[in-house]
Amino acid sequence: MIDPRAIIDPTAELDSSVEVGPFSVIGAGVQIDAGTWIGSHAVIKGPTRIGKNNRIYQFTSLGEIPQDKKYANEETRLEIGDGNEIREFCTMSRGTEQGGGITRIGDDNWIMSYTHFAHDCQVGNHTIFANNASLAGHAIVEDHVILGGFSGVHQFCALGAHSFIAAGAIVLKDVPPFVMAAGGDGATANGLNREGMKRRGFSPETMALLRKAYKILYRQNLTLKAALLELEKLREESKEVGQMIDFIQKSSRGIVR
Structure with missing residues (x-):
């Protein structure tokens, strides 16, 4: 052998x-x-x-x-x-x-x-x-993360579970679970990793709650503190939203916005 x-x-x-x-x-x-x-x-x-x-x-x-x-x-x-x-x-x-x-x-x-x-x-x-x-x-990379070709992750950054990093992206801050990040001059949030979640059998109800959470976090022009207060209202409805909240609260570098 x-x-x-x-x-x-x-x-x-x-x-x-x-x-x-x-x-x-x-x-x-x-x-x-x-x-x-x-x-x-x-x-x-x-x-x-x-x-x-x-x-x-x-x-x-x-x-x-x-x-x-x-x-x-x-x-x-x-x-x-x-x-x-x-x-x-x-x-x-x-x-x-x-x-x-x-x-x-x-x-x-x-x-x-x-x-x-x-x-x-x-x-x-x-x-x-x-x-x-x-x-x-x-760097920390949680389960089911996908990194595209030629992507780079800065030291001490964390990538949350089921996140997706686009090809050529340069990640300078933490990427929350389920979020897609793209951009070669400091990656920013670019939607949810919906295709990845579909492939892994996430229910339509869970995905709808995560879309709602994403809109609170990224589309309502809230401060991070205010967004987290709104997200807490969804925690009991979705363990995945709770996972996102816990990740953000532990972040030491701040998250991509």
């Missing part, structure tokens, strides 16, 4: 079912669970833990030291969950001490070529990263 031309550190822990292609390098402190396939010319450094049934394609770089001048060779980690598709030339850095020490990628993510996940990023499950999408350090 391991090509003889691959280089595997003797301290790396690979399940017996793991496949490794030629000329790949797997370093010390790497753990790889059952069913994961690694193509040729991949480089994986530790401490890194990779879960089950991932597919990692050629020329990926996983677990390299963070691109952060504050990093002082402390031991930090990269953790990757199960069932991820990680395509060519993707880079994922380990965490930093200041950021909690762990860069974490969840389960069942579709990660296309030339994407970058900087130190201390926290990515959930069922996300899609199109080609050349990039996260700066400490």
Whole structure:
């Protein structure tokens, strides 16, 4: 299952079912669970833990030291969950001490070529990263988020669940759940991710309440404080609106408007 031309550190822990292609390098402190396939010319450094049934394609770089001048060779980690598709030339850095020490990628993510996940990023499950999408350090990406090609996310920004980032968008503030953001000179809100919600089986009633919430937040010229007071009136009718309110209240960078 391991090509003889691959280089595997003797301290790396690979399940017996793991496949490794030629000329790949797997370093010390790497753990790889059952069913994961690694193509040729991949480089994986530790401490890194990779879960089950991932597919990692050629020329990926996983677990390299963070691109952060504050990093002082402390031991930090990269953790990757199960069932991820990680395509060519993707880079994922380990965490930093200041950021909690762990860069974490969840389960069942579709990660296309030339994407970058900087130190201390926290990515959930069922996300899609199109080609050349990039996260700066400490970014948070919740479940079911889609990032279009060549989009970029500023450090410490958060993308709420089911949000959609358009191709070429530069995200400088947090994007609330269910919201679409677009714009290459500082992304702004551009409607609800209605197509994504339809595909995931959201009911017409839930989508109607989210449209109402979006209008309160973005179309009535209210201050954010006033908009949140209006949104609170919808909380008991929709857990999804409550999810949006909670996200906004926790935002440290402010939200796209």
